[in-house]
Amino acid sequence: MNVNDYQNEFNKIISRKYFPSRLNNSRQKAFSKFLDIGLPTKKWEDWRHTDLSFLNKNNFRISEANDAFENIDFSKYKIKNTHTLVIINGHYVEHLSDAPKELRVLTNHEYLEQNDWRQKDKKDTPFDLLNTSLCDSGMSFIIDPDTDIDKPIHILFICSGSENLIISPQVNIDISRSSSATVIEQYASETSSFFQNNCVFASVKENASLNHLRIFSNANKTINISSSYIEQSENSNYKYFQFVDSGALQRSDIYNSLKGTNSNCFLSGLTILDDDQQSATYITTDHIMPNCTSSQNFKSVLNNKSSGVFNGRTIVREDSQKTNSKQSNKNLLLSDKATMNSNPQLEIYADDVKCAHGSTTGALDNEALFYMQSRGLDRESASSLLIRGFVIELMEEIENKDLRDYLFNKFDNWLIKNN
Amino acid sequence: MLEINNLHVEVENKEILSGIDLKIKAGEMHAIMGLNGSGKSTLSNAITGRENYNVTKGDITFKDESILEMEPNERALAGIFMSFQYPTVIPGVNNTYFLRAAVNAKKKYRGEKEYDAATFLKFVKSKLKEVEMDAKYLKRAVNEGFSGGEKKRNEMLQLLCLEPELAIMDETDSGLDIDALKIISRGINKYKNNSRSFLVITHYQRLLKYIEPDVVHVLIDGKIVKSGGKELALELEEKGYSWLES
Numbered sequence: 001m002n003v004n005d006y007q008n009e010f011n012k013i014i015s016r017k018y019f020p021s022r023l024n025n026s027r028q029k030a031f032s033k034f035l036d037i038g039l040p041t042k043k044w045e046d047w048r049h050t051d052l053s054f055l056n057k058n059n060f061r062i063s064e065a066n067d068a069f070e071n072i073d074f075s076k077y078k079i080k081n082t083h084t085l086v087i088i089n090g091h092y093v094e095h096l097s098d099a100p101k102e103l104r105v106l107t108n109h110e111y112l113e114q115n116d117w118r119q120k121d122k123k124d125t126p127f128d129l130l131n132t133s134l135c136d137s138g139m140s141f142i143i144d145p146d147t148d149i150d151k152p153i154h155i156l157f158i159c160s161g162s163e164n165l166i167i168s169p170q171v172n173i174d175i176s177r178s179s180s181a182t183v184i185e186q187y188a189s190e191t192s193s194f195f196q197n198n199c200v201f202a203s204v205k206e207n208a209s210l211n212h213l214r215i216f217s218n219a220n221k222t223i224n225i226s227s228s229y230i231e232q233s234e235n236s237n238y239k240y241f242q243f244v245d246s247g248a249l250q251r252s253d254i255y256n257s258l259k260g261t262n263s264n265c266f267l268s269g270l271t272i273l274d275d276d277q278q279s280a281t282y283i284t285t286d287h288i289m290p291n292c293t294s295s296q297n298f299k300s301v302l303n304n305k306s307s308g309v310f311n312g313r314t315i316v317r318e319d320s321q322k323t324n325s326k327q328s329n330k331n332l333l334l335s336d337k338a339t340m341n342s343n344p345q346l347e348i349y350a351d352d353v354k355c356a357h358g359s360t361t362g363a364l365d366n367e368a369l370f371y372m373q374s375r376g377l378d379r380e381s382a383s384s385l386l387i388r389g390f391v392i393e394l395m396e397e398i399e400n401k402d403l404r405d406y407l408f409n410k411f412d413n414w415l416i417k418n419n
Numbered sequence: 420m421l422e423i424n425n426l427h428v429e430v431e432n433k434e435i436l437s438g439i440d441l442k443i444k445a446g447e448m449h450a451i452m453g454l455n456g457s458g459k460s461t462l463s464n465a466i467t468g469r470e471n472y473n474v475t476k477g478d479i480t481f482k483d484e485s486i487l488e489m490e491p492n493e494r495a496l497a498g499i500f501m502s503f504q505y506p507t508v509i510p511g512v513n514n515t516y517f518l519r520a521a522v523n524a525k526k527k528y529r530g531e532k533e534y535d536a537a538t539f540l541k542f543v544k545s546k547l548k549e550v551e552m553d554a555k556y557l558k559r560a561v562n563e564g565f566s567g568g569e570k571k572r573n574e575m576l577q578l579l580c581l582e583p584e585l586a587i588m589d590e591t592d593s594g595l596d597i598d599a600l601k602i603i604s605r606g607i608n609k610y611k612n613n614s615r616s617f618l619v620i621t622h623y624q625r626l627l628k629y630i631e632p633d634v635v636h637v638l639i640d641g642k643i644v645k646s647g648g649k650e651l652a653l654e655l656e657e658k659g660y661s662w663l664e665s
């Protein structure tokens with residue numbers, strides 16, 4: 001997809017009457033900025049290890065109303081004891097959803113109206129700019145103050161219908177003061193090829209708590225580029241777990257700002273890849289206020305020619321004394337051809353802080369394999385136990401048993417194919 | 420039970436064992452003594468089938484069958500066990516789970532019914548007593564956070580659960596305090612019977628105070644230079660190894 005192709009899709013969006021025309025100005029601005037800076041190349045520091053050739057070689061078009069099929073077997077996506085909300089090609093399908101009554105589900109149009117049409121700040125990367133200019137879908141989820149939602153909210157983003165669609169949703173999740181919820185975003189595709197370029201904004205207000213899981217299980221020719229912006233107020237808790245097990249390219253950029261004191265932000269994730277799949281996770285945890293705790297704990301298991309990137313950055317600003325921060329990235333390569341780029345970084349400007357980081361990448365431990373074989377286990381069982389042992393501690397951090405079982409099941413299926 | 424004939428073993432193209440002959444009958448305990456670098460550990464690794472230990476000449480048979488083409492796990496299932504000098508830590512793999520998987524692999528091999536989790540726990544707890552090991556070690560990952568002595572007790576626990584016919588004890592006494600040494604020795608003595616054999620590999624005579632080998636072999640530069648009764652170990656303790664060097 002070249003710049004002209006994006007221009008064609010942009011022209012279509014602008015001419016569509018059902019999008020509020022008062023957004024056209026910000027769309028125009030974003031698109032001309034995109035034209036100025038262009039698509040990232042390998043010369044860009046943050047894109048050096050992300051191969052965009054699949055995206056550049058293929059054409060994608062924005063979706064039409066008749067692309068969205070509803071005759072989908074949803075049972076394979078079902079997670080026990082959750083409220084499922086279905087979004088097909090970026091559009092909320094109310095009659096297939098079972099939203100809890102405490103959750104307010106708004107269109108982005110309604111959400112903007114309620115917020116005086118203030119657009120949220122993004123980093124203005126090329127893909128963020130494309131999201132602003134081509135934004136065609138998405139929803140907003142609001143939990144009012146003093147509300148606890150017991151069962152997890154499972155938002156299922158499905159791409160269906162014709163192949164080669166580009167979908168640019170924006171999702172807002174607002175957890176108001178003294179409220180709590182678990183939100184699972186799951187990205188799945190019923191088509192073999194599409195490009196989803198999304199932006200998620202989560203705001204966790206004073207004394208609130210958000211447990212956020214994202215599951216990226218897409219078809220093999222899928223590109224998913226995703227920016228998440230998380231803002232935390234004081235005494236808030238944010239827990240994030242990301243599970244990636246497929247896709248031609250999965251790129252996540254996560255920006256977490258600790259804007260209130262005494263807040264915690266724990267980010268973790270597991271990436272398991274095969275064939276020539278690619279995953280890149282870029283994280284910025286920004287400690288702006290004192291007395292906050294953060295962690296980044298990411299692991300990947302890479303088979304065949306797959307590749308991964310972990311780029312974790314933690315900034316501890318001058319005023320954020322008593323920060324406690326940890327970064328860890330561990331990777332297991334199951335093939336000589338798999339590659340991993342790991343880059344944990346700390347930028348510390350305060351003097352009374354506790355920070356640690358570490359990274360390891362290696363193959364299966366032959367000593368451990370021999371030890372297990374010498375006790376009668378065949379090599380396959382031994383390596384399967386070792387690989388499972390590598391991820392188990394991370395997976396057990398998922399407190400909700402149904403979610404943990406669901407992901408373990410996905411992991412075990414992957415392991416059967418890749419061991 | 421175990422027969423080694425003219426065994427030559429290379430590691431990284433360097434010959435370490437240069438013609439070993441050894442015959443261990445059912446119910447016998449043999450000790451191999453030698454200095455560091457004499458080839459003791461190479462011998463145990465060659466018997467258990469570790470990668471990169473290349474047999475260039477000779478044969479090893481176990482119960483009259485050559486084991487050279489067998490995978491390490493096939494040798495284990497056939498009845499060979501090695502207590503490691505440095506037991507490996509396996510992060511994330513629960514000790515009980517691992518032990519049950521190993522015992523069940525053996526049960527499956529023998530065509531017996533496999534243990535479910537509850538029955539296995541009862542079984543393993545009875546064995547724990549024999550090695551005076553705390554049940555908390557069952558809940559940890561294999562050998563993770565175990566002291567040297569605890570690791571060796573865990574090896575002994577595995578031995579008792581897997582019931583091998585030939586147990587190779589590789590430098591079991593190294594780094595053990597006297598209490599642990601006594602517990603391990605008691606375990607060996609209790610386990611040994613007419614159909615179970617031991618090959619004890621050691622640098623020092625220390626362990627031999629508590630167990631009684633039928634035959635002692637002295638290994639120097641990859642060759643057995645002398646074999647004898649228990650008194651040979653005492654002689655080595657007194658005179659060292661130099662009088663045997665050619």
